[in-house]
Amino acid sequence: MSENTWVQASDEVWDVVVVGGGVAGLSAALTLARVRRSVLVIDAGEPRNAPAAATHNLLSRDGIAPLELLRLGREEVLSYGGRVESGRVSGLRREGAELVVTTEDGGRAPARRVLVTTGLVDELPAIPGLAERWGRDVLHCPYCHGWEVRDGAVGVLATGPAAFHQALMFRQLSPEVTLFLHSGGDPTEEQWEQLAALGIDVVDGTVGALEVDDRDRLAGVRLASGRSVAVDALVVAPRFVARAGFLADAGLAVTEHPMGIGGQLVTEPGGFTGVDGVWAAGNVTDLMAPVPAAAASGVQAAAAINIDLIGADARAAVVARAGRASDASRPEPGSGDRR
Structure with a gap:
């Protein structure tokens, strides 16, 4: 050349x-x-x-x-x-x-x-620490990364209507799934019933940051209110x-x-x-x-x-x-x- x-x-x-x-x-x-x-x-x-x-x-x-x-x-x-x-x-x-x-x-x-x-x-949600963990323990596709987080504590960040479906898909892989109603994607009455029937916890409130342990692993989600919820992986919809x-x-x-x-x-x-x-x-x-x-x-x-x-x-x-x-x-x- x-x-x-x-x-x-x-x-x-x-x-x-x-x-x-x-x-x-x-x-x-x-x-x-x-x-x-x-x-x-x-x-x-x-x-x-x-x-x-x-x-x-x-x-x-x-x-x-x-x-x-x-x-x-x-x-x-x-x-x-x-x-x-x-x-x-x-x-x-x-x-x-x-x-x-x-x-x-x-x-x-x-x-x-x-x-x-x-x-x-x-294009990822503007939450401190989220982009740095993308593709590791912040993910979006159950087919690409679901097996790797099976049976762990999985959080799903709601930024739109897709979050409900993500919660159901990851519930197939783990019994411990939490849906964070960060912004948008409020469930319908029927969806609330399905979430409850499947044992998916729902947490209301804006997510302020991610928490990482001393082994460089995702440890939790911290809400703007100061409350912290332990998770091993966080699912987002970019x-x-x-x-x-x-x-x-x-x-x-x-x-x-x-x-x-x-x-x-x-x-x-x-x-x-x-x-x-x-x-x-x-x-x-x-x-x-x-x-x-x-x-x-x-x-x-x-x-x-x-x-x-x-x-x-x-x-x-x-x-x-x-x-x-x-x-x-x-x-x-x-x-x-x-x-």
Whole structure:
């Protein structure tokens, strides 16, 4: 790489530039590289699940550290001729027949097609000490981390209507669940009955801070009133916001999720965004997709992109063949009869 430009040795554009090197992006890049597409992955190195100790529900790799999973994925992409570069993408625009991806440090990658797999940002409640424990003993998904907190004292922080459902899901994993009515999400009469029947304690009042013991483990939730409730883990419902601000010049914007849980890119099945040449996959377009689903969406988008490129290549070949035939039928200069 020289002068911060990612171009082929022949100065041709990349078949596909993948923006984001998480499981969706690397799965897509692997799929494309294996069918001999030239593919470049540009990754900012900020995977959403980096704070977590392990990735779960990934068949044959359950429990693998998130960063180790990505390291292995990058190696596989490279082994098939793909390329992975570090960089934070700042823009995407069309220049004639090409799409051009630019980075904050001046990188420029021309491409025939672009796949956006930048994921999302978890916007957490503004409670002192909460963000520092995210992915450890502050969590949100029972499928990702529920087994690890089974039978412990689990608190659920209510910041909206999803908290009631989280309380029920974690009650499946532990008999000791407490719902903190921090802000919003007041249960209905029917929900109160279900909480009581399941033995889920409900604590009213604003949460002021988290308490941590001398072993660096979550020990409790302290209310603004001064009351402390012991918990081993705290479940929250973050707002999920797709990392898509750099797509404004391409005519793409984040749309509010129908469930009100955050903002995402809206795509057609297969990941097409509606903007010519641009696809998206993973959490940037599916806020609740776990790791296996994000990986699968990357593969599906890669297949759709490859089919699109196959069609374009075939049409170009027809035009080129017609041009050659036309040239062959023309008489050579000076070859006509002279009298």
